[in-house]
Amino acid sequence: MQILELFWLLPVVNIIACLLAFFFGKTVSRGKAQVWTLPAIAFSWVMSILGAVAVIGDSHLAHEGITKTYKWFEFGPDMFFQMGIHIDGFAVVMCLVVTTISMMVQIYSIGYMRGEPRYVEFYAVLAVFTAGMLILVTADNLFLGIFGWEIMGLTSYLLIGHYYEKRENSNAAIKAFITTKTGDVGLIIGAVVVYWATETFNFGAVNAKALEGEFHAPLLLVACIALFIGVIGKSAQFPLHTWLPDAMAGPTPVSALIHAATMVVAGVYLVARMWPTFVTAMNVHIANVNLIALIGAITAIIAALLALVQFDLKKVLAYSTVSQLGYMIFALGIGAWGAGVFHLFTHAFFKALLFLGAGSVIHSVHSNDMRDMGGLRRIMPRTYWTWIVGTLALCGVFPMAGFFSKDEILASAYHNGYKWVWAIGLAVAFLTAFYMFRATHLTFHKNYRGHGHPHESEGLITGPLIFLAIPSAIIGFIGAPGSFNLFEKWATPAAVEETIAKYPVLHPHPVDTTTFVLAGISVALALLGVLVATVVFYWEKTPGDIVERVAPIRYLHRFLANKYFLDHLYGGIVYGIRKPIADACYWFNQNVIDQVLNLTAAGTLELGKGTYLFDQNVLDGFYNGSAVGTDRIGGFFRKIQTGNIQQYAAVFFAAMALLALALVFAVR
Amino acid sequence: MSEAIPGGFPLLSILIFLPVFGALAVAFVPKGRGDVARALGTAISASTLGLAVWLLIHFENGVGAMQFVEAHEWIPSLGVGYRLGVDGISVFLVALTTLMFPLALVASGHVTKRVKHYTIFMLLLEATVLGVFLANDLFLFFVFWEAMLVPMYFLIGYWGSAGRVRAAVKFFIFTAAGSAFLLAAIIGAGVIAGGDFSYAGIFGHDYTLWAQRLLFWAFTISFLVKVPTFPLHTWLPDAHTEAPTAGSVILAALLLKMGTYGLIRFSLPLFPRAAVEAVPVLLTLSVIGIIYAALVAIRQKDFKRLVAYTSVSHLGFITLGIFAITTTGLTGGVAQMINHGLTTGALFFLVGMLYERRHTRLIDDYGGIRRQVPILGGVFLFVVFASAGLPGLNGFIGEMLTLFGTIVVHRWWAITAAIGVILAAIYLLWMYQRLFLGPLDKPENEKMRDMTATDLVVLVPLMILMLVLGIYPKPMLERIEPSVHEVVVAVEAGTAGTDQAYVEPEQTSPSNPVAVVEAAEHAEAEQHAKEAAAESGGHAESGGHGDSAGSGSGHTEGGR
Numbered sequence A: 001m002q003i004l005e006l007f008w009l010l011p012v013v014n015i016i017a018c019l020l021a022f023f024f025g026k027t028v029s030r031g032k033a034q035v036w037t038l039p040a041i042a043f044s045w046v047m048s049i050l051g052a053v054a055v056i057g058d059s060h061l062a063h064e065g066i067t068k069t070y071k072w073f074e075f076g077p078d079m080f081f082q083m084g085i086h087i088d089g090f091a092v093v094m095c096l097v098v099t100t101i102s103m104m105v106q107i108y109s110i111g112y113m114r115g116e117p118r119y120v121e122f123y124a125v126l127a128v129f130t131a132g133m134l135i136l137v138t139a140d141n142l143f144l145g146i147f148g149w150e151i152m153g154l155t156s157y158l159l160i161g162h163y164y165e166k167r168e169n170s171n172a173a174i175k176a177f178i179t180t181k182t183g184d185v186g187l188i189i190g191a192v193v194v195y196w197a198t199e200t201f202n203f204g205a206v207n208a209k210a211l212e213g214e215f216h217a218p219l220l221l222v223a224c225i226a227l228f229i230g231v232i233g234k235s236a237q238f239p240l241h242t243w244l245p246d247a248m249a250g251p252t253p254v255s256a257l258i259h260a261a262t263m264v265v266a267g268v269y270l271v272a273r274m275w276p277t278f279v280t281a282m283n284v285h286i287a288n289v290n291l292i293a294l295i296g297a298i299t300a301i302i303a304a305l306l307a308l309v310q311f312d313l314k315k316v317l318a319y320s321t322v323s324q325l326g327y328m329i330f331a332l333g334i335g336a337w338g339a340g341v342f343h344l345f346t347h348a349f350f351k352a353l354l355f356l357g358a359g360s361v362i363h364s365v366h367s368n369d370m371r372d373m374g375g376l377r378r379i380m381p382r383t384y385w386t387w388i389v390g391t392l393a394l395c396g397v398f399p400m401a402g403f404f405s406k407d408e409i410l411a412s413a414y415h416n417g418y419k420w421v422w423a424i425g426l427a428v429a430f431l432t433a434f435y436m437f438r439a440t441h442l443t444f445h446k447n448y449r450g451h452g453h454p455h456e457s458e459g460l461i462t463g464p465l466i467f468l469a470i471p472s473a474i475i476g477f478i479g480a481p482g483s484f485n486l487f488e489k490w491a492t493p494a495a496v497e498e499t500i501a502k503y504p505v506l507h508p509h510p511v512d513t514t515t516f517v518l519a520g521i522s523v524a525l526a527l528l529g530v531l532v533a534t535v536v537f538y539w540e541k542t543p544g545d546i547v548e549r550v551a552p553i554r555y556l557h558r559f560l561a562n563k564y565f566l567d568h569l570y571g572g573i574v575y576g577i578r579k580p581i582a583d584a585c586y587w588f589n590q591n592v593i594d595q596v597l598n599l600t601a602a603g604t605l606e607l608g609k610g611t612y613l614f615d616q617n618v619l620d621g622f623y624n625g626s627a628v629g630t631d632r633i634g635g636f637f638r639k640i641q642t643g644n645i646q647q648y649a650a651v652f653f654a655a656m657a658l659l660a661l662a663l664v665f666a667v668r
Numbered sequence B: 001m002s003e004a005i006p007g008g009f010p011l012l013s014i015l016i017f018l019p020v021f022g023a024l025a026v027a028f029v030p031k032g033r034g035d036v037a038r039a040l041g042t043a044i045s046a047s048t049l050g051l052a053v054w055l056l057i058h059f060e061n062g063v064g065a066m067q068f069v070e071a072h073e074w075i076p077s078l079g080v081g082y083r084l085g086v087d088g089i090s091v092f093l094v095a096l097t098t099l100m101f102p103l104a105l106v107a108s109g110h111v112t113k114r115v116k117h118y119t120i121f122m123l124l125l126e127a128t129v130l131g132v133f134l135a136n137d138l139f140l141f142f143v144f145w146e147a148m149l150v151p152m153y154f155l156i157g158y159w160g161s162a163g164r165v166r167a168a169v170k171f172f173i174f175t176a177a178g179s180a181f182l183l184a185a186i187i188g189a190g191v192i193a194g195g196d197f198s199y200a201g202i203f204g205h206d207y208t209l210w211a212q213r214l215l216f217w218a219f220t221i222s223f224l225v226k227v228p229t230f231p232l233h234t235w236l237p238d239a240h241t242e243a244p245t246a247g248s249v250i251l252a253a254l255l256l257k258m259g260t261y262g263l264i265r266f267s268l269p270l271f272p273r274a275a276v277e278a279v280p281v282l283l284t285l286s287v288i289g290i291i292y293a294a295l296v297a298i299r300q301k302d303f304k305r306l307v308a309y310t311s312v313s314h315l316g317f318i319t320l321g322i323f324a325i326t327t328t329g330l331t332g333g334v335a336q337m338i339n340h341g342l343t344t345g346a347l348f349f350l351v352g353m354l355y356e357r358r359h360t361r362l363i364d365d366y367g368g369i370r371r372q373v374p375i376l377g378g379v380f381l382f383v384v385f386a387s388a389g390l391p392g393l394n395g396f397i398g399e400m401l402t403l404f405g406t407i408v409v410h411r412w413w414a415i416t417a418a419i420g421v422i423l424a425a426i427y428l429l430w431m432y433q434r435l436f437l438g439p440l441d442k443p444e445n446e447k448m449r450d451m452t453a454t455d456l457v458v459l460v461p462l463m464i465l466m467l468v469l470g471i472y473p474k475p476m477l478e479r480i481e482p483s484v485h486e487v488v489v490a491v492e493a494g495t496a497g498t499d500q501a502y503v504e505p506e507q508t509s510p511s512n513p514v515a516v517v518e519a520a521e522h523a524e525a526e527q528h529a530k531e532a533a534a535e536s537g538g539h540a541e542s543g544g545h546g547d548s549a550g551s552g553s554g555h556t557e558g559g560r
Helices: A009-024 A034-057 A059-064 A089-112 A119-138 A142-160 A167-198 A203-211 A217-234 A243-249 A252-261 A263-273 A275-282 A291-307 A313-333 A337-365 A381-395 A401-415 A419-444 A459-479 A486-491 A494-502 A513-537 A551-561 A563-629 A631-640 A645-667 B011-027 B034-058 B088-106 B115-134 B138-159 B164-192 B199-204 B209-226 B235-242 B245-270 B272-298 B303-323 B327-358 B374-387 B394-407 B411-436 B443-447 B453-471 B474-495 B513-537
Strands: A066-075 A079-087 B067-075 B080-086
Touching: A009 A034, A009 A119, A034 A059, A034 A089, A034 A119, A034 A486, A059 A089, A059 A486, A059 A494, A066 B474, A079 A089, A079 A119, A079 A142, A089 A119, A089 A252, A089 A263, A089 A337, A089 A459, A089 A486, A119 A142, A119 A252, A119 A263, A142 A167, A142 A203, A142 A217, A142 A243, A142 A252, A142 A263, A167 A203, A167 A217, A167 A243, A167 B394, A167 B411, A203 A275, A203 A494, A217 A263, A217 A275, A217 A291, A243 A252, A243 A313, A252 A263, A252 A313, A252 A337, A263 A275, A263 A313, A263 A337, A275 A291, A275 A313, A275 A494, A291 A313, A291 A419, A313 A337, A313 A401, A313 A419, A337 A381, A337 A401, A337 A459, A337 A486, A337 A494, A381 A401, A381 A419, A381 A459, A381 A513, A401 A419, A401 A459, A401 A513, A419 A513, A459 A486, B011 B034, B011 B067, B011 B080, B011 B088, B011 B115, B034 B088, B034 B115, B080 B088, B080 B115, B080 B138, B088 B115, B088 B245, B088 B327, B088 B453, B088 B474, B115 B138, B115 B245, B138 B164, B138 B245, B164 B209, B164 B235, B199 B245, B209 B245, B209 B272, B235 B245, B235 B303, B245 B272, B245 B303, B245 B327, B245 B474, B272 B303, B272 B411, B272 B474, B303 B327, B303 B394, B303 B411, B327 B374, B327 B394, B327 B453, B327 B474, B374 B394, B374 B411, B374 B453, B394 B411, B394 B453
Parallel strands: none
Antiparallel strands: A066 A079, B067 B080
């Protein structure tokens, strides 16, 4: 039995673990919910390792993968919804990332979340989150993928709002959910259009049809734009990126797992999985501007700029994540599939490492604000050194993991004719080094400025840091350019290879002098960024009040500090809906529609009254009047009207009897 | 309508009359023993649930026609018969009815005045609701439809909260006004059909276009009031707000479905030509309702009113699916009727539980209570997400099918409606936040009791169903689909060869979507050409709706 055929177990065991933790966490395990979820994630991790071994040993398997499906529910004669897994090298890579980070986060949280409220729920939700992400990356079709996608949205909501006693946390949770949901409308419409056009949700079949030109071109473009709106929401791309920094309200392990390494790359994953479709739709191979590259590049640069002015350590990392997600997206948009996915892979390790490191610091100094930190290098050596590894990896300094992936993206941009993207990428590389070393200096160097008594964190917290530092440092070599690139060999699906083979522009570029020159430029810019940050924040050679004194810098600073006023804009829109528009609707409802109906009812009532008056005064008066005229008859009747009920009854029955007789005779 | 009664006993009659005789039995419970009355009532309605389960098990899958048919003469001179039957459209509504009534009675522990009468009215209401869904004769349908008003009127008017009398009267006037249209239309339809009120007789009749127009609108308006569709919805928030918990639950879960049920059962297949003409209007009203009611829901301060407006919004989705007139859209619509019944019923149970604890409906009087009532908070969140259409819970599949069914024929309506999904998430999560999250700052809330075992007995079955239908909707969909397909076939057959000729667009096999789009473009072009011809020829043909052009123009609605 092929090990990959068992990968459906990965989400299933985590869902079971969630249920067990939820129902028995408090009772059987006395609050230690990790005893349910850790075995499940460890099992998934071991399975992923075994899967990786299988894929490395068999390149055919890595490209083609295995597919197992069964009918979920059908609809009419020809509409199917399937549940199935498609496991190829790419899926295995994703499983490996998800399970590794999730396992480390769960170990870390034993220490980090000890004594926190709702510890059991926390673990249960972590487990179901992991299951959601695993469903997405193992699914063989878009419809099942959406299930995983939305499970993540739900768990993200729950975890961001974990400390819901504070209003701003639940606000952040709602903001994250609504923003990603806005994107999801695009995703769902995209899925519907994909089905409409290709009569399948299956990733492989959709890609094949797109490549072969069987996907009606206008519909293909509509479908891809709609799907990409979903990606923009989930992967926090401009202009829907604003939820991610706010999502830092959640506990730090959550930020590491969900808002750095896994859920936010779901969008990147989707584009990568449907890459042949997107390439065809967006003409990536012809144009040198397309929607994906543009959105990715804008996101990368604006988020990097925003990271410059943050004082909250986690928000620096959050904007950094947004920026790096932009990197991944534009990598896919310029046709560098391998580089983009490899960056996803390396980034997951070093960004999770940085977040968990930040968590260790925050746990120790009880503050997120870097102005309350400083000098922690001597106090927290293990945290410090692993942080340095992560920072260098993020900055793309040789030989750390980030160097290889980032450099490969930039080189591809240069070669594929997207020179403007290359320029933006270089600027982002410089800014990344700058803000990361700013953060490093403020947090770890100089003197301690806080008030508490920080201490190195316990082994349960530093252990995962050290574990994650290893791949962050060395894993880049598997993606070294040219023929050394084992990663692309293992992870590239057959459909992607076909796409690359089909369009000459996307062919792998040669490893020559240019490659080394380009790498040299990007590393030089990164080192320049380190230098500038050190000058400004370590040696403090610039006048401290430069921001206040120089007007352009002041305005720029204010512009950045207000996050380009986007939150004001969206807040305004949402508030605009909530207050005036909703109020207007309600007013309309109460005063127009309801009034019209009420008036109709009242009118009917008045009509009824009028009719009654007519009845009483006119008709009855007429009858009465005629009665007056026939006073004699009236007198006769008055005699009968004696008020005696028996008499009435007798007369009534007599009348009835006469009537009946008359009828009988008439019928005869 | 050929299926004989399996087992040979009149299951559907028993379903209807068991609650009636149950109500009679309850009437003999001695005065002052409300607990006995309620227990007896619960037992009786629970046994109808057992019968409904038996019905579901023996319901033949894959058959579109009526099953379990019973037919007896009643007023033969008028062509009125006592005819019952059940098909894929009604079978789940029957099951939902028999599920919600016992739960509503279990959850009525807080009713203390005149429990016996309350129970009697609930049982009578159950009988009439079941009658509406099971009737196979227009006249019988109307009898049950009208009879339903009486117990509901008293449930709101006697056991409701402060503004109950006004709300009850409003409820009564609106629905009775709708009923006037319905009665006129039913008599008209029956008489034109030659004095036969059976569904078989009426469906067999071919009405002229003008008869169709008149009858369609008379039927439809009365159903739209019941649904309620914008702009006829304003009775609903009042009725919901003032009704007792069980009344709100039954109203939301079942009575509103009578309207959408009527639309599918009568409006579409009986008067296909008029229906096809009216589609743009009705779709527009549906979409306006979705967005508009969601916006109004956002600003509500009273949680019962808020949930009431969510009903209007969600039912807009259902009518959208119905008037797309595609098998997929209709299946989505029927599935959403069940889903909405489960989730909104559960929401009304939950807000009722909150109300029983604090005796206020104002959202601002709560806040931060999840700490105090974690189980209630968790269950509430579950139901909120079900209502917001989260995948894995029941609402999602129905919404998806509705979108699938609508987008192929009316894409802009579908896309606009999809925005309602965002608004749903906004108002529901905001409500949840204001009720449960944040600091627990009201001292009155500090002693709040968490869910009791009784409360869980009510909610857990609903939650299980939400989850099961969300993950495995197949058993439901495959029973609904054949019957709604017959509706589409009836519309196609009834319009064939006329100006309103309607052909269901290919939902799933556009391996040549090109063909679909081209067909659309072709149809549009043809329409233009026709209009141009009409103009040049000097005919005032009023957009091709006139009766004159008898031959099939080949113009399909598929191009919308």
